[in-house]
Amino acid sequence: MLLSDKIRTFILAFCVPALFVVIYCVHQWFEYHISEHMQHMRQQENQRILKHFDDDAHQLFMLAQLYSAELNNPVSQQQWQSLLSERDVAVYRLHAEQLQALGQQDTDPQIAKALAALHSLGKFGWGAMLATDQPLAVGYLRLAEDDFLIAIRRLTSSYFTALGQGELKQQLRLVTSADIAVPEFDYVAVRTVAELPLLLQIAHQPDLFMLLSWHTTVILLLMLVGGLFIVYLGYVWLKRSLLAPFAKLTEQIEALDPSQSQLATIDTQGNRKFSALTDSINNLVNGLARDRARAKITLEAIAEAVIVMDRDALVTYMNPQAEQLLQVRSASLSSRSIGALLEMDNSLDAELQQFMASGSAQIEHRKIRFNLPKPLLLDRALTNLRCEVGNVIGAVMVLRDVTAEEQLKQVLHRRANIDACTGLLNRHAFERKLAGHIAHAQTVALCYLDLEQFKLINDNCGHLTGDHMLTLVAKVLLQFAGREALLGRLGGDEFGLVIRDQAAVEVARTLKALTEQVHLQVVQYEGVNYRVGVSIGVAFCHGTRPNPLELLKDADIACIAAKRKGSSQIHFYDSRDQQLNYERNAPKWAHRITRAIESQGLLLYFQPIRSLSGKAKRQRLEILLRLQGEASRILPPAQFIAAAERFKLMPDVDKEVIRQAFAWLSQQRAILDTICVSINLSANSLGAEGMLDYIAEQLQSFDLPSSCICFEITETSAMQNRTRALQMLQQLRKLGFTLALDDFGSGFASYGYLREMPIDYVKIDGCFVRQIATNARDFAIVKSIHDVCQTMGIETVAEFVESREIIDKLNDIGVNYAQGYVIGRPKPLADYQHSMRLVGQRNLAEHSNVRPLHVEQAVSA
Template identity: 65%
Template sequence: MLFSDRIRTFILFFCVPALFAVTYGLHQWFEYRIDNQRTQTQALENQRIVNHFEADSRRLLLLAQLYATNVDDAQRQPLWQVPLVQRDVQVFHLQDNTLTPLGSDGPIDASLQQAILKLHSLGQYGFGASLLNQLPLAIGYQRLDDGHYIVVVRQLSALYFNSLRQGELTDSIALEAANSAQLLGSAEQQISHVAVTSVSGFPLMLAIQHQPDRYAAMAWHNTAMVLGLCIGGLLILWLGYLWLRRYLLAPFASLMQQIQTIDPTSAQMTSLHVGPQELHALSDSINSLLTGFSHHRARARITLAAIAEAVIVTDRQSVVTYMNPQAEKLLQIVLSPERKTTIGNLLNIDNSLDAELQQFMASASQSIEHRKMRLQLKHTCVLDRALTNLRDPQGNVIGSVMVLRDITAEEKLKLELRRRANNDATTGLLNRHAFESQLPSYINHARSIAVCYLDLEQFKLINDNCGHVAGDRMLALVAKAMTSVIGKHGLLARLGGDEFGLVLRDFSAVAVARLLKKVSQQVAMQAVHHEGVHYRVGVSIGVAFYHGHQPETHELLKDADIACIAAKRKGSNKIHFYDQHDQQLSYERNAPKWAHRITQAIETRELMLYFQPIRSLNGVSKRQRLEILLRIKGEQGRVLPPAQFIAAAERFKLMPDVDKEVIRKAFEWLSQHREVIGTISLSINLSANSLGADGMMEYIADQQLMFDVPSSCICFEITETSAIQNRQKAMQMLDQLRKLGFSLALDDFGSGFASYGYLRELPVDYVKIDGCFVRQIATNARDFAIVKSIHDVCCTMGVETVAEFVESSEIIDRLNEIGINYAQGYAIGRPKPLEQYQHGLRVVGAQVSQLHGQAVNE
């Protein structure tokens, strides 16, 4: 409904009925007021007439009382001169139903006499009206002492009743009996019946008839006035409507026409213009909204045109309504307003896209749906499709917005990165990460598994001599050769450097050995030519074979790696199968666990120090020499020999930390047993990794200063092999230890590649002859000669000798025969905890004395 129609409806159905209702209410109010005024006026007039009538009747009583006083006739005669008596008033003396007039001798009217004689209930005195044969009378009487009555009678003529009227309100007055008055009152609406005092024995009333002309005229004037008000109100409403139509409806209609002519899709927004001042605020607000909408649309158009993604907007039926320039460029389509097409037809895709879009809009999803889609244009494009619902202000879905982003280059890059992440760039094989990731699924449900660890030999020579480019060529040749033999029968990967991994499933051990033999042969045939030299490599292969039982994935390569280490020890181009019963391999396998346990023991200071006595055979030494040995607790508190954890510590470069902890604990023990400092010498081993290690020399000096331990009771032992491998660092450190006053010993002499030339250069005080020459010295002349030659050279150089692995008295006798200075072994004393030194020394001394006595007796 239009605004003007609403105003007309308001005037017609609200204002006009309201006007009539108010007019009718005023009319009823005026009628009520007129009736009320008439009733009040009539009541007042009636009361005045009755009061006047009663007053006149009371005067008759007063006159009767006056006549009843004891005066003679001569005295009453002047009373007749009173004007009241002269006006239709008669005085009678009533005695025994005899009526005698007083003051006149005229005859008594028979009707009057009959009326007087019929007075009822004569009391002492009284007054009132009487009606006899339609003759109205007013009577007053007084009783005399002798029982006679004085009766005053007045005939009520029409003239008297006219005298009771005042103004124009009363038309006529009459005295009537009560029953007759009721009947008349029911017929005459303008007659009022008012009771008066009666002496007739029945009630009497005054019938007062009012004149209705004045009230009728007032009612007619009331109706005319109300009608005039109604007509005037209608005229005012009509004038108000004309004013509203001219100054409100017409401008508002013009404003609505201007609003209807606004085109939201137009590039130029027109402003609204209205005449009345009252609509300026509305038009200004609408103009502001239009301006804001225009700016917002311009910003949206610029934004959509500026972003790199293609934006497509559809309506509820999947019909495309907008495409930004990037979408037109991507799809090579220019969308015209006349062209109505669905997005499926626009992208040359079957109706599944339209159905999918309809389903998404039907779901009213609040989230953004991302999917990848392929689109065939000049070339196949991979697009990232972001789909979201378009909603109106009420939240209803009115369309959708699809954002397309060309991710073809990104997908190619991801594929390349994935290939690079999973494949080795040099060989094209799987890398370690991809190999370990695919391994669980590859060996799933396999009956047997062979995990192989292949390590190239002499590869470092190619890198050092020919450069890494030649090394990469060799790796590529080796990978190609392995692939040619293995084919698709296994999972092959480059694990890093010159190491490869191979997994074969459902092969027998014999078939695995044959296949690996072919791999080894093919690898050996590969050659890299550099500056006229042919370089070749070999391969050591370790195999962990499992049949039925499958260990954890991370344990597979560990066993194969340990087997490969064993294969390297066997020689070049060897294949070794892992055997869990091989103790040496078991040590290698448990090395990481022991390395962790050693680190934990160092942190918690749980390393245990043992000692083994070193006996002076010639009795020259005044100090008891003890070699400090290291032990550690394994599972269930069992003390383990060093063979199980020293190799792990050396493999994982933990020996400097271990040596520092041994030095600290040994110095601490000496500081706590200062009573033995002058009679004891502790031999502490320094590993090859500790020789020349950064901070080691400073640590020894700090510990000596902290615990205040004299240098004379400490001897550091270094192995022959470590001294030769780290000759320069060893020489520097040994010189520094010499300057601090520590003794030095060369351990395991003769078991390596030592020469007397090195011995001449090393500043050692003791040479410990390796036990491999001492064990058979009592029965083997060659070992005896070797030990004797070492002792002779050491004596010439001023170095004392110590024989290791002394396990019998016969060996002691042969050592005494040579002149060896010290002996160490089970025949001298077994290793014991350092805390038991005092008790253990007495036991050792008794055993040595007993053995020495037996040797002398023999």
């Protein structure tokens, strides 16, 4: 429907009926208010008449009252008679039910009869009554018990005419309630002196109200005509100022064609009332043109092929990349479907139509292969194209060539999971597949293989020759592994092999043959043949589902044990082997040690060292290390020192021990001149970067004399790091520290080292001291060590002194100091007292028959 038709429909269907409804409502309002006003005026007029009538009756009572005062005066009687006659009033005296007329008037029998019936009057009163059909106004006064004075007036038609001197009254008369018959009259009750109630019947003239109602109707008709005329004028104005310009604007809008390459704008000339609207439409048109141009440029610029299809999967647009990819031209599309365009069957068209029918709002990605001039793997992104109301009107397909990308992914996947040298799984892929590989196996043998002498090939022959050897070993492993085995390269010269559902004997037999076959592999370099051996650790389990990583860890530890056994050995992991358990738990111990260092949780103990000659000026004691375990257990160093050495944590441990020992000494300043504390330095700490500077800084920070501190190093660590140990000992000697060589004799002892090293004490290893009282060879060894040290000016300390007999033998030899349970057991450093010298003497007497104990002996930190 056109806008002009809508406006006309609005005027005829809404405005005109609304105008009639308004006029009708106004007319009803006027009628209601006129009727209400008429009722109000009639009530006021009725009240006025009633009041006038009552006043006239009251005047009769007052005349009777005045007349009673002159009742016995004949002269006054004559004056009253003339006055009463002028007023048309008659006076009667009712005495003992006898009525007597006073004055010259005649007594009407009907009136006399009606008055004589008034024998029950009150003291005074006034009102109306009927004497047969004659209405009377009566006023009376009681003179005595049975004597009344009554004044009456006949209510004639002239009286009623005079009473209704208003514009609304037409007729008045006095009636009884039985005479009410005409409802259009008004009836007002009046005061009566008889028992019969009387009403005043009032008839009003309706002419004035009818005239007022007619005038109102005329005015409303005029208002209706005027309203219709105004509505017509409004319609004419709307048609000229709105409808005609809007019709012209509509024509221009309908003339716009969005499919044209160049969109025309709307001419606002003559339509200035719609300038804002036309400007907005022109902005939209220009924006649409810009968006179309931008979309076209964007589609032509992107690298992917874009194909737009309608609801029937017919191609409507292709960007240049799609034309190049599919080798077609847009001009030759001619409403071809995408399936026909790609020379595929109708399944692609059906799939596209099904996707559009689903109305999915998600982008569907899928990789498809197109048999174009060369096979391509394309990533197809499909999304629905919707109109402004959300209905699917087509689809957009974006094609991206991912052939090279997929090939690169395969290469990267192979590189991420396959070892480039051997073609086996790398460690990451091996561990990832391990859990699934052993999930349902009855027995599992996880073998950890470590090549021997492989480093020699790499160092002498180069990495290319080493890689060739790895390739040969990998071929041997593949030959023995079989289809059911899992094989991978775990490190530089380490391999992992998983054998399922074979008994331990069969596994051992297979690995033995594999070891022999690996040893047969030869690589030549400069005329020299090189071979490798292989150490194999096996973690074997059956009937249970082991943790894959824990199983691999057990195999690794078993491989370490196999290396210790010799060349090309096979070792099966045994959970009852305590040494293997220590190595297996070494990472956990390393973590606990690191946490203890960070939280200052390392505990220091001490064990006294007693001078056997009693000539020493200082009380000597050795600092021992303990670790706080679970349930407040104190763990000896044998359980965690190996883990700390394996993971290179000993320098940090030694630093923490030095810090705590120096801090304790700083709190014992009263005895610094009479005490000497021995602190152990590990092999890893000898020559460690910054260790010497740290000791000097701590010494200066705690302000301690270096003479009260002795550093101990083991014979083995000194031999392993001879040059570094010698340099560090010389620097410590320059700082004023005393030095001791611990566990002398347990390793490859050489008296020549004693001459080179600037040491003050030699601690003879307990393996010689423990049986010195019963073993002549041990006695001779200890004596020889003491004699050499005495010649060099080095004092000796015997370890593991556990009985009085041992002390006697040491005294015979002349050893300077003794350390062991007979001297004193290890105790917390915080419990140390300066009276330990006396305690040591007392312990010597009390433990003359002490039983040797070896488990709790102090182990150097």
